[in-house]
Every structure is written in C-alpha cells, then in structure tokens.
Amino acid sequence: MTWAGPLLAVALTMIFGMILFAVLGKDPVRTILIIFWEPLTNDFSRSELLVKGTPLCLIAVGLALGFRAGVWNIGAEGQFIVGAIAGGAAGLAVYDTAGIWVLPMMCLAGAAAGAAWALIPAILRIRFNANEILVSLMLVYVAGLWLSALVTGPLRDPDGFNFPESRIFHDSATLPILIEGTRAHVGALAALAAVVLAWIALERHEYGFSLKLFGQAPRAARFAGYREARVVMLSMAVSGGLAGLAGTFEAAGPVGQLVPALPVGYGFTAIIVAFLGRLHPGGVLLASALMALTYIGGEGAQLEMRLPAAAISVFQGMLLFFLLGMDVFSRYRLAPSKARLARRAQGGAA
Template sequence: MLRLEPRPEPSRAMQALTPLAAVLLTLLLGGLLFAALGKDPVAAMRVIFVDPLLDGYSRTELLVKGTPLVLIALGLSFGFRAGVWNIGAEGQFIMGALAAGAVALAFHDVPGLWLLPLMALAGILAGLGWALIPAILKTRFNASEILVSLMLVYVAEQFLIAMVSGPLRDPQGFNFPLSRNFHDSALLPLVLEGSRVHLGVPVTLIAVALAAFVSRRHLFGFRSRLLGEAPRAAAFAGVEAGRMTVICLALSGAAAGLAGMFEAAGPAGQLAPSLPVGYGFTAIIVAFLGRLDPLGILLAGAVMALTYVGGEQAQYVLGIPAAANETFRGMLLFALLAVNLLVHYRLRLVRRAR
C-alpha cells in the first residue's frame, strides 16, 4: 500500500516541482470545466495566464492588484509561522483605509508633502490598533484570536458603512454613501507613467526583501518559526509566547493597515462601502500558497492577481461567466494546497506487515 512518510527536511526539488504539478493539475481540471461550458479550453488558459503577461498595461495592473495581497500576506506570514492566527486582516485593512481616508478628508484642499506620510501613519496605527484587540484579548483573557479577529472584520465593515453614510459622506454627493474624492496631495504619486502603479508598489517590493531578510537572518524570524514548530523548545529558548502573539498580530495589523492606506490613496482615491473586496481573506490563501516565505508570497500574489486580471479578460474576450472564473480560481487553490503535502512528505510503497 501507499504510505505517507515525513521527510527529514522539506524537499528542495519538491518545493520547485509541486507548483508546476499544481498548475498542470489545474490546467487539466480547468480545461475540463471550460470545455464543459462550450469554451475553447486552450484559448481560455491563454487569455487567463499568458496574455496578461505579454501585455504591458496588464502587467502594470498585476502589480496594482497584487500589491495589497502581497503586503498583507507578508505581515500574516510571521504570525502564521508562530501559530498566531490572525484571520481578520480584512478588518485591519478596512480600518487602515478608513483612518487614512479620514485624515485625507480632514485636510481636504490643504496642500503639503506631509499629508501622505501622516495618512500612512494613520493607516498603520489603525490597522495595528485593530489587531491589538484580539492580541490583548488573547493574552489577557485567552480568547481565541482566530475568532475575535474574524468577528472584528464584520464590525469594521459596518463601521466603514456608518462612516461613509455619515460623517465622511461627500456633502455634494446627493447622499450616496461615498466620501468625496481625495485631494491631489492625498493621492499616492505614480511611479510608472501611463499606468496605475503607485508608490505603494515599490514599497511593497522593499517589504518583501526586508521580510526575506528578517525571516532568514534575524532572530525574530527564527523565534517565530521556533514558536510555531516547537513551542516547548521556544519556551526554553526564552521566547515569550504572549509577547510574540502581540508582536505578530501588531505586525500583521500594521501591514494590513498600510495596504488599506495604499488602496484608498492609490487606485481608489476615495472611501466607499465597496472598497474592501476581500483582499484580507485572499491574502491568507496567498500566504499559504507562498508557503509563508516572502519570495513565495510574492509569486503566489502574482498568480492570484493573474487569475483576477486574466479572469476579467476571459469574460470580456471569450464570454466566460464570472462564476466560472471563480470556480476555476477555487480549483487552482485546491490543487496548490493539495500538492504542498509532497514538500514535507513522501509517498512510499510499503508492504503491509503480516
């Protein structure tokens, strides 16, 4: 019979090969799906996965769409490695966008280079503060951070609606629950002419490099891994679980809050109830697809962004319904999650002992 056996250490070959296997698996399953819908599967795959990479504008859009995913996933990855489960990044993202937006609206029509840094600070602090609630409830009262952070997503969503239908509503906006458009000095500068690639994109890339350094070379990276993999050994090594919980949640909250600020001051340019489109949740998947490794997350974020940008094109060019794209994205995620196993385990044919 076939038996799973843990590998002594993660297989390098498998780390490289499994994503390819997953992609092949998805191409097969997705091909069947699209063929069942009467669409040319090869054309569908080309439009979703290849065309956006060959086209200049689409490439810049991949960066714009991928940035919040990667930034949030980076923040989450340290906590996930340490066994701290912040699944409320969506809420922290919303609070970050809201705080940054509130600052932008408070200083509407006030020019000044200080405004954007102030907004970024507000976004980071708001995200961090929102994440500290589950952190404190966890360390003080032992309340599960998974559940508290999840509950706080709904609270944040309702809070955003309350704010844009109330105090932050555009006074000239005919009562639509929308803020006014941010003033120019509250908008992130573009780094690529003729595109929507804003300052947040290079900042996120720097964050990837920084996170890669911290997770490989810095004590914090080591400690978070140790706490997740061997909590007892971590205690002996002087890692305080409570402190790590607070730090990990604060870090992920700050990253999500900053991502929220980037989204509000970048492509959105205003506050609206439709601002959160699930980046905080999708980033969790991105974090795992990237195996909690900064470079892996960068790659996973790119793949995820591709399914969005390419999926829209598949709708537009081939008439593939939005629902089929969502189903396909689900399949891709399943395949990627399924093959992860082979990195840490190997399949071995064994004879049953008699």
C-alpha cells in the same frame, strides 16, 4: 523539488480548467492562454498585476510571519478596512491642503489603525486566553459595518447627493504613480520592501528565529527566554499594520476615495496567498503574482470569451485546491522522518 508541487498543481488546474471551459462551449486552449499568458503581454495588464498584487503581497507577508509563530490572524480584512478608514479620514481631515506630509501622515494613520485593530485580538489572547482566530474574524464584520456607517454619515461627500461615498481625495492625498498612465502606485515598492525585510527578519534576525521557535516548539522557546506575549503582540501588530497600510494604499491609490465597496476580500485572499507561498516571503511574492494573474486574466476571459464571472471563480477555486493539495507531496517527499513531520505539524497548524 519544491517547484514540482506548484507546477503540477498549475498544470492540473489547466487541464481541469480546459475541460470546464470546453463543457461551457468555449475554446479551452484560447481561454487558458487568455488567463495565464495574455496579462503578461501588454503594459497595461502588467501594471494592473502590480495594482492587484500589491495589497495581497503586503498583507500576506505580514500574515506569514505570524502564522510561522502560530499566531492566527485571520482578520486581516478588518485591519485592511480600518486602515483605509483611518488613512482616508486623515486625508479628508486636511482636505484641500497641499503638502508632502499629507501622504506619510495618512500611511502612518492607516498602519497604526490596522495595528491597533489587530492588537485587540492579541491582547484578548494574552490576557484572557481568547482564541485570536475568532476574535479577529468577528472584528472583520465590525470594521465593514463601521466603514459603511462612516460613508453614509460623517465622511459622506457633502456635495455627493447623499450617495454613500466620501469626497474624492485631493492630489496631495493620492499616491504617486510608478508608471505614467497606469494605476501602478508606489505601494508596490512598499510591498517589495516588506518582502525583503521579512525575508531578512526571518533568516537573519533574532525576531524571525523567535517566531519560528514559537511555531515549532513553544516550550523550548519559553525555556530559551522568549516571552510569548511579546511574540504574539509583535506578530499581530506587524500583520495588522501591513494590512492597514495596504488599506490606506488602496483608498489613496486605485480607488481615490472611501466607498463601501472598497474592501474586495484582499484580507481573506491573502491568507490563501500566505499558505500558497508556504509562509515564506519569497513564496508569498510569487503566490500574490499568480493570484493577481488569475484575476486579471479571468476578467480578460470574461470579456473576450464571454465566460460567466462564476466560471472564473470556479476556476480559481480549483487552482487553490490543487495548490493546497499538492503541498502534501512535497511535504512527504521532503520530510520522511517522524521528528520532522511532527515539527511540520505544529508549523503548519491552523
């Protein structure tokens, strides 16, 4: 039953997408195949699915945990950027030093910075009752401007002719590659580990229970002796840390340096991914794969069918709308009772 909704949504997107492509004068069936099927047929595209899916999955898993508890971190993009900055700066600080400790140090710095960035809205919510949606969103802009200031200032490549970018990280500050000749890096394993750990935490651990309880019945959770402050802090720190880690991975992996264009919106897309995955780690994994697929396939369609980039984002927008909209059917079919609806109401709140 849970499968019917998403499958129907994808089917509808394909139908409407084919209409769109036909209107644009492109072969509709061929275009759909390029987007949804071709990326799966060769090694390179498959490896790129990992590259694109890794940050989405890492961030979305963390966000999903928080969303379950009604902690609305929508500033993952900022935490991602700060993670990239901290991880990258750590790597650049020891430029040209070999050592297997360099990468772990960078990851630690990135995750810690991301977590710290996320703790700002957490603390402001606990201490001053400030809405974390808004604070975390504001901090995205601050982070973006900070990155831009750093790569045009202190972190700029001294031999780079004033171009706004850092040095290229040296080898020991670059992520090991999983599959030789591709860009798929060990971050993918970290994402997978995050999914498994989150799954266990959610289903088997008390932490997961406290999250769900706070999301569904905050008052009951307080009676049960859980401290809200703790849940908020922990949720924000975990999601921020994972976003920061994803940022470091991105800088030390596919990009290999700090550039102003490093953030491409993974932090925002991951919010959508978290909901598409119904706030479940397994679902998040599938949703990130699907999103990655449309990105890679979309580029293929641009290249082979000469579709404008704009048509691809319209197509992606349609897919998201259908997926988000289809949720309603499974929700109503699965949850006929009033009590359950009410619980959902709080569980799915934004």
